[in-house]
Amino acid sequence: MDYNEIGIAALQEGQYEKAVEAFVKAIEEEPENAVGYINLGNVFASLGDVEKADTFFQQSITLDEEAGTAYYGLANLYYNQERYEEASKLYETAIRKGVEEADAYFMLGKSLERSDNLKLALPYMQRAVELAPDDLEVRLSYGIILANMELFTEAGEAFRFVLEQDEGHADAHYNLGFLYAVSTERKEDALHHLKQAFTINPEYEQARYIYDMIQAGES
Numbered sequence: 001m002d003y004n005e006i007g008i009a010a011l012q013e014g015q016y017e018k019a020v021e022a023f024v025k026a027i028e029e030e031p032e033n034a035v036g037y038i039n040l041g042n043v044f045a046s047l048g049d050v051e052k053a054d055t056f057f058q059q060s061i062t063l064d065e066e067a068g069t070a071y072y073g074l075a076n077l078y079y080n081q082e083r084y085e086e087a088s089k090l091y092e093t094a095i096r097k098g099v100e101e102a103d104a105y106f107m108l109g110k111s112l113e114r115s116d117n118l119k120l121a122l123p124y125m126q127r128a129v130e131l132a133p134d135d136l137e138v139r140l141s142y143g144i145i146l147a148n149m150e151l152f153t154e155a156g157e158a159f160r161f162v163l164e165q166d167e168g169h170a171d172a173h174y175n176l177g178f179l180y181a182v183s184t185e186r187k188e189d190a191l192h193h194l195k196q197a198f199t200i201n202p203e204y205e206q207a208r209y210i211y212d213m214i215q216a217g218e219s
Contacts, residue, residue, distance in 0.1 A: 002026065004035055011043060019043050034064035041073050053077055068097030072104060079107060084114040102132035110141065118149050136162045140172055147175065152183040173197040174207045181214055190214060 007022030020043055026036035037060035044053035057074040060067055075090035088111035095104050109125035112118075125142045132138050143158030156179055162172035177193030180186045191214055197207035 003029060004039055007039055007043075011039075011046075016043060016047060032063060034060040034067045034070060037063065038067060038070050038073060041070070041077075045073060045077055050077060050081065066097055068094045068099040071097060072099050075107065075111075079111055082114075084111045087111040088115060088117075100131075102128045102135065102138060105131065106135075106138050106141065109145070113141075113145055118145055121145055122149065134165070136165055136169065136172075140169075140175070143172075144175060147179055150183075152179055155179055168200050170197045170201040170204055170207075173200065174204060177207065178210060181210060187214060 003022045003026035007019045007026065010016075010018040010022060020040065023036050023040045023043065026033070027040070030036065037056045041053045041056035041060065044050075044056065054074065054077060057070050057077065060070040061074070064070070071090045072094035075087045075094060078084075078087040078090065088108055091104055091108035091111060095108065105124045106128035109121045109128060112121035112124065122145050125138070125145055128135075128138045129142050139158050140162050143155045143162070146152075146155035146158060156176065159172050159176040159179065162169050163176065166172070173193040174197035177190045177195075177197060180190035180193065184190075191211060194207045194211040194214070198204040198211065201207075
């Protein structure tokens with residue numbers, strides 16, 4: 001077992017100090033190998049040390065411009081700092097460099113959505129759904145983008161899919177209820193789903209607010 005494998009095993013057990021020590025030894029043993037730098041970047045990102053994480057990801061890219069996971073790690077770092085435009089470019093690069101997992105497309109879609117670029121976000125989120133059809137977070141986010149683009153029929157299908165898999169999904173109830181309220185005459189259905197949202201999650205104030213508004217409008 002090499003030092004990177006030792007570090008990853010330690011990381012999986014939550015032993016961050018041991019993981020750092022192993023990855024540092026991996027770098028000392030192979031200073032031109034980007035993998036150790038990427039692994040250290042991931043550890044420091046997990047620990048919330050943004051500066052160190054950024055440094056190690058940047059070093060890994062300098063050593064290997066084809067290291068897709070380095071771009072992906074750096075993109076996650078920037079996304080969490082709300083640097084969405086920079087993050088979207090890095091996610092796109094990560095995908096181009098071979099990171100083809102659903103999460104990469106999902107995060108690229110989220111970054112573009114947060115940058116108010118829904119038209120660009122949609123195909124990436126759609127690809128994430130294709131790669132992870134049973135991931136309810138991905139499906140919900142896809143539905144939200146569709147709804148914000150006023151593609152209400154497709155959005156409703158996405159929200160109902162989530163609820164078919166998980167009847168207790170408060171966010172799906174809220175979004176479906178809101179969709180019914182703004183795009184149909186199905187006020188009873190809107191009220192039902194909004195009520196479900198704040199019943200499941202009593203702190204869902206937005207669902208309760210819209211529910212009360214609809215009720216007030218009918219009285």
